[in-house]
């Protein structure tokens with residue numbers, strides 16, 4: 001009998017549906033699953049009021065999250081495998097998952113364990129993944145696999161539809177743009193990861209420290225997006241410091257600085273980001289080596305090839 005811990009936090013239910021698709025093949029007589037849904041205290045609202053959405057920014061970037069309520073896992077439970085299902089907030093792991101990884105309970109559960117990461121977000125997860133890897137290592141876990149699901153609609157469309165979804169709860173078609181988020185086909189195809197994990201557990205492969213999801217097109221990397229992310233995160237670090245100088249999370253004193261940040265973000269996204277992208281395309285041959293290094297880095301550990309895609 002194998003004990004598998006799934007840790008997740010989903011606001012709209014998108015990640016919850018993805019986790020359900022992943023878990024289905026694992027629900028066998030040989031595997032016992034404990035699914036821990038993180039509960040921040042106080043809860044983050046969904047849909048988000050505008051200021052609450054902005055106010056989550058500094059602490060997400062600074063890895064200074066709101067704590068979670070105590071977990072429901074008995075102290076003496078030991079797991080063979082931990083699956084972290086998470087989302088990205090401001091180019092960083094969402095606050096509940098950061099809080100879990102930093103907590104004494106999280107560290108106890110991860111210490112010495114193989115960890116599988118599954119992220120579902122708009123399209124920018126690479127910087128957050130670097131952070132997550134560090135947090136997992138600091139907690140004593142060994143990250144053996146990583147799979148990423150992103151919104152397949154064009155970046156300009158999800159730039160409008162994702163904030164609309166977060167702020168209103170509506171993710172349907174809007175102004176002729178595709179619905180926000182991960183589509184049903186993508187969600188269903190996550191079953192391939194569950195099947196591969198179930199087979200690997202049956203062969204004790206989780207003990208080998210090697211990826212179990214290779215050959216299943218676990219990730220797909222767009223290097224120019226990663227370059228934009230890295231620039232964005234540098235700016236986010238500066239802005240989050242400025243906002244935190246003005247007050248603590250939830251304090252009204254932060255609103256002017258947060259408004260300035262929102263204005264900066266909109267201006268940058270409408271001007272610098274498209275220019276940056278166009279420039280990167282123009283000088284793509286000059287960036288080829290950097291792009292190849294980015295792909296090599298973020299394809300680890302599970303890879304982008306689909307050699308075993310018969311599982312789908």
Ligand SMILES: Cc1cc2nc3c(=O)[nH]c(=O)nc-3n(C[C@H](O)[C@H](O)[C@H](O)COP(=O)(O)O)c2cc1C
Nearest residue numbers: 010011012014015087088089090091121122123124
């Ligand atoms: C405060 C906040 C910030 C977000 N920042 C990012 C981001 O930087 N990159 C990204 O790809 N998605 C971002 N998203 C989208 C989330 O990663 C995720 O796709 C969305 O919240 C739906 O997840 P759910 O299952 O929790 O509802 C953000 C969402 C929220 C609420």
